[in-house]
Amino acid sequence: MADVTRRAHNIAQLRALAKARLPRAIFEFIERGTEDDDLIARNVAALRDLRLLPRTLRDVSRRDAGIELFGRKQPLPLVIAPTGVSDLLWHHGERAIARAAARAGIPFTQTTSSTTSFADIAGCATSGHWMQMYLWERRDLSWRVVEAAGEAGAEVIVLTVDTPMWPLREFNKRAGMGNPVRVNRVLVSDFLKRPRWCAGVLARYYLSGGLPQFANYPSEVGRKLTGTVSRVANSASVSWDDVAELRRRWPGKLVLKGILSPEDARLALDHGVDGIAVSNHGGRNFDSSPPAIAMLPAIVDAVRDGLTVLFDSGVRRGADVAKAMALGAKAVLIGRATLYGCAAGGEAGAAHAIDLLRGEIDVAMAMLGVTRLDQLDRSYVMPGAAGPCSA
Secondary structure, three states, X not given: OHHHHHHOOOHHHHXXXXXXXXXXXXXXXXXXXXXXXXXXXXXXXXXHHOOEOOOOOOOOOOOEOOEEEOOEEEOOOEEEOOOOOHHHHOOOHHHHXXXXXXXXXXXXXXXXXXXXXXXXXXXXXXXXXEEEEOOOOOHHHHHHHHHHHHHOOOOEEEEEOOOOOOOOOHHHHHOOOOOOOXXXXXXXXXXXXXXXXXXXXXXXXXXXXXXXXXXXXXXXXXXXXXXXXXXXXXXXXXXXXXXXXXXXXXXXXXXXXXXXXXXXXXXXXXXXXXXXXXXXXXXXXXXXXXXXXXXXXXXXXXXXXXXXXXXXXXXXXXXXXXXXXXXXXXXXXXXXXXXXXXXXXXXXXXXXXXXXXXXXXXXXXXXXXXXXXXXXXXXXXOOOOOHHHOO
């Protein structure tokens, strides 16, 4: 832990440590986007370009960044976003991030493509266990996963709705990192350049039984990272009727992730979901999408207090969290930050990423003259700073 904290004083420095340790293919899988790779940078730039208006001469000696989210009080306005391949960043990396989240008192979102069982993550994610899923063409298999998540104690289902087909992730292909993963000359050469990673991750898996597998997929879908994923996983036919059916089947909280249109936000409200995540998939799906922060104010206006609005995509600083909350988000999902931390130092690195954001949120609150995050509103955002959707 001391080494990671001493070498990384912000998320960008954690990213640099992760890049130095990981094989290129795996780093680019978590880092890069789609097509011309523009949207990831635009997400970050749009948040950076927002300006917040500090208020002075207020007593901010006691500050509390805590919120209440879906009936649970938590000390930070953060949720770990669903992210894949964590177990390839660090040995048992998914558990590491889930434990770091629990230590920080924030929820952890497990992906359907997780290589750790629902039960194992439930034992780690003691500050909130959320489960992300796609709906497959074989809906019966999807409902089976929903039931398994419920039996494992998941509290929230996050349905990702912005991926009707596999995106054009050309960078991953060039690096030899396909879906599914196939052993090839480019990939092997890349892995051998990172002997520390090979010894600490690949070798440990092989010594204990082999590479991780998709732990929660039905056998009809396919479970091996290097296997063939069946076409039953195709989600191109998913519609609002499926949201209604999932709402009928799932008694817990339901969040739709990947909403960018105010009209879609209103439809989500009409379909009885509990929350939406304003997100462009971290810039990983469709390069021509707008930065998520640009759409947040209009979406908040569209649903008002009818459901919980979360924000995702581009967060690199605690001030980014404050910006999203000033524009109406109730909490913020973070993905790459804890992936970088995990890749740099396992659980300690993931915990450090959360701690860095915690400190930056605290400083931002003091500079803005607020003692609670619910005191933030659009009066703290300079006119025009959020683009055409700020009004």
